[in-house]
Amino acid sequence: MTNTNLKLYEINSLVTKVLVKYGCNMENASAVADVIESAEAAGCHSHGLMRLPGYVATLKSGKVNGKACPTVENLAPAVIKVNGHNGFAPYALQQGRSHLIKSTRKCGIGVMSLVGIHHFAALWTEVEPIANEGLVAFACTSYKPAVIPAGGTKALYGTNPIAFGWPRKSHPPMVFDQASSVMARGEVMLAAREEHALPDGVGVDVDGKPTNDPNEVLKGALLAFGGHKGSSIAMMVELLAGGLIGESFSFEAAVRDNADGGPPQGGELMIAIDPNLLGDADNWSDHSEKLFEKITEQEGARLPSDRRHKNRIESLKSGVMVANILLDKIRVL
Ligand code: NDP
Numbered sequence: 353m354t355n356t357n358l359k360l361y362e363i364n365s366l367v368t369k370v371l372v373k374y375g376c377n378m379e380n381a382s383a384v385a386d387v388i389e390s391a392e393a394a395g396c397h398s399h400g401l402m403r404l405p406g407y408v409a410t411l412k413s414g415k416v417n418g419k420a421c422p423t424v425e426n427l428a429p430a431v432i433k434v435n436g437h438n439g440f441a442p443y444a445l446q447q448g449r450s451h452l453i454k455s456t457r458k459c460g461i462g463v464m465s466l467v468g469i470h471h472f473a474a475l476w477t478e479v480e481p482i483a484n485e486g487l488v489a490f491a492c493t494s495y496k497p498a499v500i501p502a503g504g505t506k507a508l509y510g511t512n513p514i515a516f517g518w519p520r521k522s523h524p525p526m527v528f529d530q531a532s533s534v535m536a537r538g539e540v541m542l543a544a545r546e547e548h549a550l551p552d553g554v555g556v557d558v559d560g561k562p563t564n565d566p567n568e569v570l571k572g573a574l575l576a577f578g579g580h581k582g583s584s585i586a587m588m589v590e591l592l593a594g595g596l597i598g599e600s601f602s603f604e605a606a607v608r609d610n611a612d613g614g615p616p617q618g619g620e621l622m623i624a625i626d627p628n629l630l631g632d633a634d635n636w637s638d639h640s641e642k643l644f645e646k647i648t649e650q651e652g653a654r655l656p657s658d659r660r661h662k663n664r665i666e667s668l669k670s671g672v673m674v675a676n677i678l679l680d681k682i683r684v685l
Contacts, residue, residue, distance in 0.1 A: 353546065353675055353676070353677065354675075354676045355673035355674060355676060356673070356674055356676055356679055357670070357672070357674075358392075358672060358674050359671040360389050360392070360393050360667060360668065360671065360672070362671075363385075363389050363392050363400075363672070363674075364382075364385045364386065364388075364389040366682065367384065367385035367388050367401070367404055368381045368382055368385040370404060370408060370682065371404075371407065371408070371411070373685075374408050374411040374412060374418065374685075375411045375418040376411065376418030376419065376440075377418065377419045379443055380418050380419065380420065380439055380440055380442075380443045381418070383440070383442035383445075383446050384407060384440050384442050384443075384473075387399075387442045387473045387474070387477045388400050388401060388403065388404065390474075390477050391473070391474050391477065392672045393663065393667045393668070393672065394476075394660035394661075394663050394667075395659065395660065395663035395667070395672075396474050396476075396660065397542060398474075398536055398538030398539050398541065399472070399473055399474040399538055401674055401678055401679075401682065402541065402542065402545075402678060403473075403538075404682055405613070405681055405682070405685065406472060406614040406615070407440065407472060408614075409612040409613040409614045410470060410612055410613075410615065412612070413610055413612035415470070415610055415614065416438060416439060416440060416470050416614065417437065417438045417439050418439070418440075419439075420436060420437045420438055420440075421437060421439075422434055422435060422436050422437060422443060422444040422447045422448070423435050423437065424447055424448050424451050426451065426455070429455060429458065429459050430455050430456070430458075430459035430460075430461055430462045430463060431463050431464075431465075432448055432451045432452055432455060432462065432464040432465070433467070434447060434448035434464060434465070434466045434467070435467055435468050436466060436468040436469035436470075438468050438470075438617060439469065439470070440470050440472070441466065441469040441470060441471040441472070441473060441493075441620065442473060444466050444468075444469050445466065445478055448464050448622075449481060449482065452464040452482065452622060452624050453482060453624065456487050456625065456626050457487075457626055457629075460626050461623070461624070461625050461626070461630075462623070462624045463621070463623050464621070464622040464624075465596075465598075465599075465619065465621055466619060466621075467597060467598060467619050468599075468617060469617070469618065469619065470614065470615045470617055470618070471615050471618060471620060472614065472615040474513075474529060475492070475493065475513045475514070475515035475529045476528075476529035476657070478491050478515065478622065479491050479515045479517035479622075482517060482624050483517030483519045483526075483527060484519070484524075484525060486519045486626075486627075486628070487519060487624045487625060487626055487627070488516075488517065488518055488519065488626075489516070489517040489622065490514070490515070490516050490622065490623045490624075491514070491515045491621070491622045492513065492514045492515070492588075492589045492593050493510075493513065493589070493619070493620040494510040494512050494589055494590050494593045494601065494602045494605070494619070495510025495512065495537075495605070495615070495616070495618065496510055496605055496606040496609060496616050497510065497573075497603050498511050498537055498574050499532065499533045499574045499575065499583075499586055500556070500573050500574070500575060500576070501576070501586075502576060502579055502582075505560050506573070507572075507573035507574070508602070509532070509576070509586035509587065509589075509590060509602055510589070510590070510602035510605075510618075511531040511532065511533045511536055511537050511574065511586075512531065512533075512585070512586045512589035512590065512593075513529060513531045513532065513536070513589075514529075514530065514532065514585065515527060515528065515529035515530075518640065519627070519637070520637065520641070520644075521637045524657070526655050526656065526657055527656065527657040527660075528656035528657065529656075532577060532582050532583075532585045532586035532589060533555075533575065533577060533582070534553060534555070534574060534575050534576070534577045534582075535550070535554050535574065537570070537574065540554070540555070540566045540569050540570055540574070541566070541570065543566040544567050545675070545677065545678075549564040549565065549566075550563075550564045550569060551564070552564065553575060554574065554575065555568075555569035555572060555573055555574040555575055556569070556573055556575070557569070559572075560572070560573075590602060592621045593619045593620050593621050594618070594619055596621065597619050597621060598619075600618055600619070602616075602618070605617060605618045
Protein backbone atom coordinates (compact mmCIF):
# COMPACT_ATOMS: atom_id res chain seq x y z
CA MET A 353 0.00 0.00 0.00
CA THR A 354 1.42 3.44 -0.94
CA ASN A 355 1.29 6.43 1.40
CA THR A 356 1.70 10.19 1.31
CA ASN A 357 3.34 12.23 4.04
CA LEU A 358 1.13 15.04 5.36
CA LYS A 359 1.96 17.65 8.01
CA LEU A 360 -0.54 17.97 10.84
CA TYR A 361 -1.67 21.45 9.74
CA GLU A 362 -2.34 20.06 6.24
CA ILE A 363 -4.60 17.39 7.73
CA ASN A 364 -6.43 19.99 9.79
CA SER A 365 -7.01 22.33 6.87
CA LEU A 366 -8.01 19.51 4.51
CA VAL A 367 -10.66 18.30 6.97
CA THR A 368 -11.93 21.83 7.65
CA LYS A 369 -12.18 22.58 3.93
CA VAL A 370 -14.11 19.38 3.16
CA LEU A 371 -16.54 19.82 6.08
CA VAL A 372 -17.23 23.47 5.24
CA LYS A 373 -17.86 22.46 1.61
CA TYR A 374 -20.54 20.01 2.80
CA GLY A 375 -22.31 22.49 5.06
CA CYS A 376 -20.47 22.87 8.38
CA ASN A 377 -19.82 26.30 9.84
CA MET A 378 -16.24 27.04 10.92
CA GLU A 379 -16.88 26.27 14.61
CA ASN A 380 -18.14 22.77 13.92
CA ALA A 381 -15.67 22.07 11.12
CA SER A 382 -12.62 23.09 13.13
CA ALA A 383 -13.74 21.19 16.25
CA VAL A 384 -13.97 17.99 14.16
CA ALA A 385 -10.71 18.82 12.33
CA ASP A 386 -8.92 19.16 15.68
CA VAL A 387 -9.97 15.68 16.87
CA ILE A 388 -9.09 14.10 13.50
CA GLU A 389 -5.70 15.84 13.56
CA SER A 390 -5.09 14.66 17.15
CA ALA A 391 -5.99 11.08 16.24
CA GLU A 392 -3.62 11.06 13.24
CA ALA A 393 -0.85 12.72 15.30
CA ALA A 394 -1.17 10.04 17.98
CA GLY A 395 -1.20 7.15 15.50
CA CYS A 396 -4.88 6.34 16.14
CA HIS A 397 -5.70 6.02 12.47
CA SER A 398 -8.99 4.20 13.07
CA HIS A 399 -10.45 7.51 14.32
CA GLY A 400 -8.54 9.91 12.09
CA LEU A 401 -8.95 10.79 8.41
CA MET A 402 -10.58 7.42 7.80
CA ARG A 403 -13.71 8.85 9.45
CA LEU A 404 -14.01 11.90 7.19
CA PRO A 405 -16.15 10.21 4.49
CA GLY A 406 -18.55 9.13 7.29
CA TYR A 407 -18.78 12.68 8.67
CA VAL A 408 -19.50 13.93 5.14
CA ALA A 409 -22.15 11.23 4.57
CA THR A 410 -24.11 12.49 7.58
CA LEU A 411 -24.00 16.08 6.29
CA LYS A 412 -25.04 15.01 2.78
CA SER A 413 -27.95 12.94 4.05
CA GLY A 414 -29.10 15.79 6.31
CA LYS A 415 -28.83 13.63 9.44
CA VAL A 416 -26.36 15.99 11.14
CA ASN A 417 -26.69 19.75 11.37
CA GLY A 418 -23.22 21.05 10.52
CA LYS A 419 -24.18 24.47 11.87
CA ALA A 420 -25.55 23.19 15.20
CA CYS A 421 -25.13 25.55 18.11
CA PRO A 422 -24.86 23.50 21.35
CA THR A 423 -26.51 24.84 24.52
CA VAL A 424 -25.10 24.37 28.03
CA GLU A 425 -27.24 24.28 31.19
CA ASN A 426 -26.20 23.97 34.83
CA LEU A 427 -28.86 21.62 36.26
CA ALA A 428 -27.22 21.68 39.71
CA PRO A 429 -23.86 23.03 40.97
CA ALA A 430 -22.04 19.86 39.85
CA VAL A 431 -24.36 18.79 37.02
CA ILE A 432 -24.03 20.14 33.50
CA LYS A 433 -26.15 19.22 30.52
CA VAL A 434 -25.06 19.96 26.96
CA ASN A 435 -27.54 19.61 24.14
CA GLY A 436 -25.71 19.24 20.85
CA HIS A 437 -28.92 20.00 18.89
CA ASN A 438 -28.12 17.28 16.40
CA GLY A 439 -24.55 18.35 15.68
CA PHE A 440 -21.20 16.55 15.86
CA ALA A 441 -19.90 15.73 19.34
CA PRO A 442 -16.58 17.67 19.23
CA TYR A 443 -18.11 21.18 19.21
CA ALA A 444 -20.63 20.24 21.94
CA LEU A 445 -17.76 18.90 24.07
CA GLN A 446 -15.73 22.06 23.49
CA GLN A 447 -18.65 24.19 24.63
CA GLY A 448 -19.29 22.14 27.79
CA ARG A 449 -15.69 21.49 28.89
CA SER A 450 -14.95 24.75 30.72
CA HIS A 451 -18.26 24.45 32.64
CA LEU A 452 -17.36 20.90 33.73
CA ILE A 453 -13.90 22.00 34.88
CA LYS A 454 -15.28 24.98 36.79
CA SER A 455 -17.97 22.93 38.55
CA THR A 456 -15.50 20.18 39.44
CA ARG A 457 -13.06 22.65 41.00
CA LYS A 458 -15.90 24.09 43.05
CA CYS A 459 -17.68 20.88 44.12
CA GLY A 460 -14.89 18.27 44.03
CA ILE A 461 -16.82 16.31 41.40
CA GLY A 462 -18.65 17.28 38.22
CA VAL A 463 -20.89 15.36 35.84
CA MET A 464 -21.65 16.39 32.27
CA SER A 465 -24.26 14.73 30.11
CA LEU A 466 -24.27 15.29 26.37
CA VAL A 467 -27.44 14.62 24.42
CA GLY A 468 -28.37 15.12 20.77
CA ILE A 469 -24.82 14.51 19.53
CA HIS A 470 -23.27 12.36 16.82
CA HIS A 471 -20.09 10.71 18.13
CA PHE A 472 -17.45 9.32 15.78
CA ALA A 473 -14.21 10.08 17.61
CA ALA A 474 -11.68 8.54 19.99
CA LEU A 475 -12.62 9.29 23.59
CA TRP A 476 -9.10 10.00 24.84
CA THR A 477 -9.26 13.34 22.97
CA GLU A 478 -11.99 14.27 25.46
CA VAL A 479 -10.56 13.13 28.81
CA GLU A 480 -7.01 14.30 28.10
CA PRO A 481 -7.78 18.06 28.13
CA ILE A 482 -9.54 17.64 31.48
CA ALA A 483 -6.65 15.64 32.96
CA ASN A 484 -4.34 18.37 31.61
CA GLU A 485 -6.22 20.71 33.97
CA GLY A 486 -5.22 18.53 36.94
CA LEU A 487 -8.53 16.64 37.18
CA VAL A 488 -9.33 12.94 37.00
CA ALA A 489 -11.68 12.31 34.08
CA PHE A 490 -13.98 9.56 32.83
CA ALA A 491 -16.03 9.40 29.62
CA CYS A 492 -18.23 6.84 27.91
CA THR A 493 -20.51 6.78 24.88
CA SER A 494 -22.70 4.25 23.08
CA TYR A 495 -23.17 3.69 19.35
CA LYS A 496 -25.31 1.29 17.26
CA PRO A 497 -25.69 -2.46 17.92
CA ALA A 498 -22.38 -4.12 17.07
CA VAL A 499 -21.61 -6.34 20.09
CA ILE A 500 -23.41 -9.50 21.24
CA PRO A 501 -24.32 -9.68 24.95
CA ALA A 502 -22.49 -12.62 26.61
CA GLY A 503 -24.35 -15.84 25.85
CA GLY A 504 -26.58 -14.17 23.24
CA THR A 505 -26.68 -14.41 19.47
CA LYS A 506 -27.45 -10.93 18.15
CA ALA A 507 -25.63 -7.59 18.27
CA LEU A 508 -27.27 -5.34 20.88
CA TYR A 509 -24.63 -3.13 22.50
CA GLY A 510 -22.54 -0.52 20.74
CA THR A 511 -18.77 -0.90 20.81
CA ASN A 512 -19.22 1.43 23.80
CA PRO A 513 -15.79 2.85 24.67
CA ILE A 514 -14.74 4.05 28.12
CA ALA A 515 -11.84 6.43 28.72
CA PHE A 516 -10.11 7.36 31.95
CA GLY A 517 -7.55 10.12 32.43
CA TRP A 518 -5.22 10.64 35.39
CA PRO A 519 -3.31 13.94 35.76
CA ARG A 520 0.46 13.84 36.31
CA LYS A 521 2.57 16.76 37.41
CA SER A 522 5.73 16.13 35.39
CA HIS A 523 4.37 14.01 32.55
CA PRO A 524 1.44 14.10 30.14
CA PRO A 525 -1.65 12.50 31.74
CA MET A 526 -2.04 8.73 31.88
CA VAL A 527 -5.07 7.94 29.75
CA PHE A 528 -6.58 4.66 28.74
CA ASP A 529 -9.36 4.48 26.23
CA GLN A 530 -10.86 1.22 25.09
CA ALA A 531 -13.88 -0.18 23.32
CA SER A 532 -15.85 -2.76 25.30
CA SER A 533 -15.66 -5.05 22.28
CA VAL A 534 -12.53 -7.18 21.79
CA MET A 535 -11.57 -4.73 19.03
CA ALA A 536 -13.00 -1.33 18.06
CA ARG A 537 -15.08 -1.41 14.86
CA GLY A 538 -12.71 1.17 13.37
CA GLU A 539 -9.82 -1.28 13.81
CA VAL A 540 -11.86 -3.95 12.01
CA MET A 541 -12.51 -1.46 9.19
CA LEU A 542 -8.76 -0.77 8.99
CA ALA A 543 -8.03 -4.51 8.80
CA ALA A 544 -10.60 -4.80 5.98
CA ARG A 545 -8.98 -1.92 4.09
CA GLU A 546 -5.51 -3.35 4.56
CA GLU A 547 -6.71 -6.90 3.81
CA HIS A 548 -5.45 -8.35 7.12
CA ALA A 549 -7.11 -11.34 8.78
CA LEU A 550 -8.39 -10.70 12.33
CA PRO A 551 -7.07 -12.66 15.29
CA ASP A 552 -9.32 -15.42 16.67
CA GLY A 553 -12.15 -14.40 18.96
CA VAL A 554 -12.87 -10.90 17.61
CA GLY A 555 -16.23 -11.51 15.98
CA VAL A 556 -18.74 -13.64 14.11
CA ASP A 557 -20.36 -13.56 10.65
CA VAL A 558 -24.06 -12.94 9.95
CA ASP A 559 -24.84 -16.56 10.86
CA GLY A 560 -23.08 -16.22 14.23
CA LYS A 561 -20.11 -18.36 13.14
CA PRO A 562 -16.63 -17.31 14.33
CA THR A 563 -14.60 -15.77 11.49
CA ASN A 564 -11.24 -14.05 10.98
CA ASP A 565 -12.48 -12.14 7.91
CA PRO A 566 -12.94 -8.44 8.83
CA ASN A 567 -15.52 -7.94 6.05
CA GLU A 568 -17.64 -10.77 7.46
CA VAL A 569 -17.36 -9.38 11.01
CA LEU A 570 -18.47 -5.95 9.74
CA LYS A 571 -21.61 -7.63 8.37
CA GLY A 572 -21.98 -9.83 11.48
CA ALA A 573 -21.06 -8.80 15.03
CA LEU A 574 -18.21 -8.29 17.47
CA LEU A 575 -17.70 -10.04 20.80
CA ALA A 576 -17.29 -8.20 24.09
CA PHE A 577 -13.76 -8.30 25.56
CA GLY A 578 -13.32 -10.74 28.44
CA GLY A 579 -16.65 -12.53 27.86
CA HIS A 580 -19.34 -11.66 30.41
CA LYS A 581 -17.12 -9.04 32.09
CA GLY A 582 -16.79 -6.83 29.00
CA SER A 583 -20.43 -7.51 28.23
CA SER A 584 -21.44 -5.97 31.59
CA ILE A 585 -19.23 -2.95 30.93
CA ALA A 586 -20.93 -2.49 27.55
CA MET A 587 -24.29 -2.66 29.35
CA MET A 588 -23.11 -0.11 31.95
CA VAL A 589 -22.20 2.29 29.13
CA GLU A 590 -25.67 1.87 27.59
CA LEU A 591 -27.17 2.79 30.98
CA LEU A 592 -24.85 5.74 31.71
CA ALA A 593 -24.83 7.29 28.22
CA GLY A 594 -28.49 6.43 27.51
CA GLY A 595 -30.86 5.53 30.34
CA LEU A 596 -29.32 7.86 32.93
CA ILE A 597 -29.27 10.99 30.79
CA GLY A 598 -32.47 10.61 28.78
CA GLU A 599 -30.76 9.57 25.55
CA SER A 600 -31.25 6.46 23.42
CA PHE A 601 -29.73 3.02 23.85
CA SER A 602 -27.70 1.75 20.89
CA PHE A 603 -30.63 -0.36 19.61
CA GLU A 604 -32.93 2.68 19.75
CA ALA A 605 -30.35 4.89 18.02
CA ALA A 606 -30.19 2.34 15.19
CA VAL A 607 -33.95 2.42 14.65
CA ARG A 608 -33.80 6.20 14.18
CA ASP A 609 -30.63 6.09 12.07
CA ASN A 610 -30.72 6.42 8.28
CA ALA A 611 -27.68 4.10 7.78
CA ASP A 612 -25.78 6.73 5.79
CA GLY A 613 -22.47 5.33 7.06
CA GLY A 614 -21.94 7.96 9.75
CA PRO A 615 -22.58 7.91 13.50
CA PRO A 616 -26.16 7.77 14.85
CA GLN A 617 -27.53 10.36 17.23
CA GLY A 618 -26.80 9.40 20.83
CA GLY A 619 -25.42 10.50 24.17
CA GLU A 620 -22.27 10.64 26.24
CA LEU A 621 -21.48 10.94 29.94
CA MET A 622 -18.39 12.58 31.42
CA ILE A 623 -17.36 12.68 35.09
CA ALA A 624 -14.50 14.73 36.50
CA ILE A 625 -13.00 14.64 40.02
CA ASP A 626 -10.64 17.10 41.67
CA PRO A 627 -7.97 15.06 43.50
CA ASN A 628 -6.99 18.11 45.53
CA LEU A 629 -10.41 18.22 47.15
CA LEU A 630 -11.01 14.51 47.54
CA GLY A 631 -7.71 13.08 48.64
CA ASP A 632 -4.42 14.10 50.08
CA ALA A 633 -3.82 17.40 48.29
CA ASP A 634 -0.07 17.39 49.03
CA ASN A 635 0.63 13.78 48.21
CA TRP A 636 -1.81 12.21 45.71
CA SER A 637 0.41 12.94 42.73
CA ASP A 638 3.71 11.62 44.18
CA HIS A 639 1.84 8.67 45.61
CA SER A 640 0.36 7.66 42.24
CA GLU A 641 3.75 8.09 40.55
CA LYS A 642 4.97 5.25 42.79
CA LEU A 643 2.37 2.95 41.22
CA PHE A 644 3.38 4.03 37.71
CA GLU A 645 7.05 3.37 38.56
CA LYS A 646 6.19 -0.11 39.81
CA ILE A 647 4.40 -0.82 36.51
CA THR A 648 7.10 0.47 34.20
CA GLU A 649 9.99 -1.11 36.09
CA GLN A 650 8.69 -4.46 34.84
CA GLU A 651 10.31 -5.54 31.59
CA GLY A 652 7.72 -5.32 28.79
CA ALA A 653 5.13 -3.32 30.77
CA ARG A 654 4.19 0.22 29.84
CA LEU A 655 1.53 2.76 30.72
CA PRO A 656 -1.48 3.13 28.46
CA SER A 657 -1.06 6.31 26.36
CA ASP A 658 2.77 6.07 26.23
CA ARG A 659 2.48 4.91 22.62
CA ARG A 660 0.31 7.92 21.73
CA HIS A 661 2.56 10.43 23.49
CA LYS A 662 5.60 9.09 21.59
CA ASN A 663 3.78 9.14 18.26
CA ARG A 664 2.69 12.72 18.87
CA ILE A 665 6.27 13.93 19.36
CA GLU A 666 7.34 12.13 16.18
CA SER A 667 4.46 13.37 14.03
CA LEU A 668 5.01 16.99 15.09
CA LYS A 669 8.50 16.66 13.60
CA SER A 670 7.84 14.46 10.58
CA GLY A 671 4.11 14.57 9.83
CA VAL A 672 2.13 11.38 9.30
CA MET A 673 1.86 8.84 6.51
CA VAL A 674 -1.65 8.64 5.06
CA ALA A 675 -2.72 5.76 2.81
CA ASN A 676 -3.18 6.95 -0.78
CA ILE A 677 -6.31 4.85 -1.13
CA LEU A 678 -7.87 7.00 1.63
CA LEU A 679 -6.48 10.28 0.29
CA ASP A 680 -7.96 9.50 -3.14
CA LYS A 681 -11.39 9.06 -1.52
CA ILE A 682 -11.00 12.38 0.30
CA ARG A 683 -9.83 14.15 -2.87
CA VAL A 684 -13.05 13.05 -4.59
CA LEU A 685 -14.97 14.73 -1.74
P1 NDP B 1 -6.85 -0.49 21.92
O1 NDP B 1 -7.17 -1.89 22.28
O2 NDP B 1 -5.95 -0.24 20.78
O3 NDP B 1 -6.20 0.24 23.18
C1 NDP B 1 -6.91 0.34 24.39
C2 NDP B 1 -6.09 1.02 25.44
O4 NDP B 1 -5.09 0.12 25.90
C3 NDP B 1 -5.37 2.27 24.97
O5 NDP B 1 -5.42 3.23 25.96
C4 NDP B 1 -3.93 1.78 24.75
O6 NDP B 1 -2.96 2.79 24.94
C5 NDP B 1 -3.81 0.75 25.83
N1 NDP B 1 -2.83 -0.28 25.55
C6 NDP B 1 -2.69 -1.00 24.40
N2 NDP B 1 -1.66 -1.87 24.53
C7 NDP B 1 -1.16 -1.70 25.77
C8 NDP B 1 -0.11 -2.30 26.51
N3 NDP B 1 0.65 -3.26 25.97
N4 NDP B 1 0.13 -1.86 27.76
C9 NDP B 1 -0.62 -0.89 28.32
N5 NDP B 1 -1.63 -0.28 27.68
C10 NDP B 1 -1.89 -0.69 26.42
O7 NDP B 1 -8.19 0.37 21.72
P2 NDP B 1 -9.61 -0.08 21.11
O8 NDP B 1 -9.34 -0.78 19.83
O9 NDP B 1 -10.41 -0.75 22.15
O10 NDP B 1 -10.28 1.36 20.82
C11 NDP B 1 -9.69 2.22 19.84
C12 NDP B 1 -10.39 3.55 19.83
O11 NDP B 1 -11.70 3.44 19.33
C13 NDP B 1 -10.55 4.24 21.19
O12 NDP B 1 -9.90 5.49 21.10
C14 NDP B 1 -12.04 4.42 21.38
O13 NDP B 1 -12.42 5.64 22.00
C15 NDP B 1 -12.51 4.41 19.95
N6 NDP B 1 -13.93 4.04 19.84
C16 NDP B 1 -14.86 5.02 19.59
C17 NDP B 1 -16.21 4.69 19.48
C18 NDP B 1 -17.24 5.75 19.25
O14 NDP B 1 -18.40 5.42 19.16
N7 NDP B 1 -16.89 7.00 19.17
C19 NDP B 1 -16.66 3.31 19.60
C20 NDP B 1 -15.60 2.39 19.93
C21 NDP B 1 -14.29 2.75 20.02
P3 NDP B 1 -2.06 3.34 23.68
O15 NDP B 1 -2.98 4.26 22.92
O16 NDP B 1 -0.90 4.03 24.30
O17 NDP B 1 -1.65 2.14 22.86
